[in-house]
Amino acid sequence: MQDFIHNISTTVSVAALTACLGLATPLTANAADDADIAKGKELSFDRKKGNCLACHDIAGGSLPGNIGPPLVAMKSRFPEFDKLRAQIYDARKNNPDTIMVPFGAHAVLTDTEIDMVTKFIHTL
Amino acid sequence: MKKYLAALSVLLMIATPVVSQxxxxxxxxxxxxxxxxxxxxxxxxxxxxxxxxxxxxxxxxxxxxxxxPPYEIYISKGEEIFNKKFANGKSFASCFPNYKKGIKQNYPYFDEASGQVVTMEGDINKCLTDNGEEAFKWQKGKIAYVGAYIAYLSRGKTINVxxxxxxxxxxxxxxxxxxxxxxxxxxxxxxxxxxxxxxxxxxxxxxxxxxxxxxxxxxxxxxxxxxxxxxxxxxxxxxxxxxxxxxxxxxxxxxxxxxxxxxxxxxxxxxxxxxxxxxxxxx
CATH class of the missing domain: 1.10.760.10 (Cytochrome c-like domain)
Structure with missing residues (x-):
């Protein structure tokens, strides 16, 4: 199982990287979005905040956990931004037994912070 | 790709617990x-x-x-405390007559008379208070040393709750x-x-x-x-x-x-x- 995840992770990372490099125009609409994405990355990597790396492999992060799937190809997995946001806000809606922290419902992150984290995760 | 991820999420869903009766x-x-x-x-x-x-x-x-092993000195400390006489002249051995044979395997157990689960730590402190001594703090220090000594003498015994x-x-x-x-x-x-x-x-x-x-x-x-x-x-x-x-x-x-x-x-x-x-x- 771990190998399986690792293989997927490697394959997809390469795929995602290739896709990024192939893209001539930036994915973001404006400077405000860029700032949010940067802040979202910071929150995602912060152990006291999102701490996403505890469970998910994320490009640019070190020593990721592997309890959850690697965060790659997020736009194809979550074409709708709101669905990704809802998953981060309260993953129990999709799976009541999930180990994923209900970041919004349990106020681990504020609504604004969840917006920024979602923006960052959606770029992955 | 999507297929793999879907398969993965199905696997993860199956792995969730069900508290049964x-x-x-x-x-x-x-x-x-x-x-x-x-x-x-x-x-x-x-x-x-x-x-x-x-x-x-x-x-x-x-x-x-x-x-x-860094815990070794605490087994010795535990042994020392275990053998030290209480003010009334008794020691822990009076409460744990079979300690040399190993006793930890029987903990915890349910005591019908008191309606309580009895733990090794509970019995260590009960021994102290029954003998007019002050109880140890529960989480670390002397209780862990005496516990380590009792556990050491119980090594290899089969857990038998x-x-x-x-x-x-x-x-x-x-x-x-x-x-x-x-x-x-x-x-x-x-x-x-x-x-x-x-x-x-x-x-x-x-x-x-x-x-x-x-x-x-x-x-x-x-x-x-x-x-x-x-x-x-x-x-x-x-x-x-x-x-x-x-x-x-x-x-x-x-x-x-x-x-x-x-x-x-x-x-x-x-x-x-x-x-x-x-x-x-x-x-």
């Missing part, structure tokens, strides 16, 4: 079968080694540390089982989320240990408990429970509270038949 015997059987299936190459007797049973790299490091059969004993067992599977804290995680559904997986750089075998090695010396803030490394099982609860940002229960005694009862019963190997060393 099964009997303790059935629980034990299912618990064992689950780990046997999950780690096919790990012999059941090896689970007493915690995470080191399932991760070879950590095991090698641990075995090196074990050559000069009596199967709960009376309504009161079953109620305590089920309370502990409920604690184990219930979500708690701001992070909304159960004991089972990490130590039943995800042993072997990594939480950041740490590998999660399997719940099977957990209680065999207590009291433990944890490297993370050896610092100017945390103490000399030694601690009891209930100290660890409190730490786990804090890690999921839940308010910990008090050591030796009914809640933790019930958890210890369920948790240890799940390891029945395994050998004791405390005190032990953990990261």
């Amino acid at each position: 099964a009997s303790p015997e059935e629980d034990l059987k299912n618990f064992r079968a689950y780990f046997k299936d999950r780690f096919k190459d790990v012999p059941v007797e090896d689970y007493i080694n915690g995470v080191y049973a399932i991760d070879q790299a950590s095991r090698e490091q641990w075995e090196q540390y074990e050559e000069f 009596k199967t709960p059969s009376t309504p009161a004993a079953l109620a305590a067992y089920n309370k502990g089982k409920q604690h184990f599977y219930a979500k708690r804290g701001q992070l909304n995680m159960s004991c089972a989320d990490c130590h039943y559904n995800n042993p072997g997986n990594k939480i950041r750089a740490d590998i999660l240990s399997p719940a099977l075998g957990h209680p065999s090695g207590f009291p433990v010396y944890r490297n993370s408990w050896a610092s100017s803030d945390a103490g000399d490394g030694m601690g009891t099982l209930h100290r660890r429970y409190g730490g786990c609860n804090k890690q999921v940002r839940a308010k910990p229960f008090k050591p030796q509270s009914d809640e933790y005694k019930a958890l210890e009862y369920f948790h240890t019963y799940m390891s029945n038949g395994l050998k004791l190997n405390g005190p032990s060393l953990r990261k």
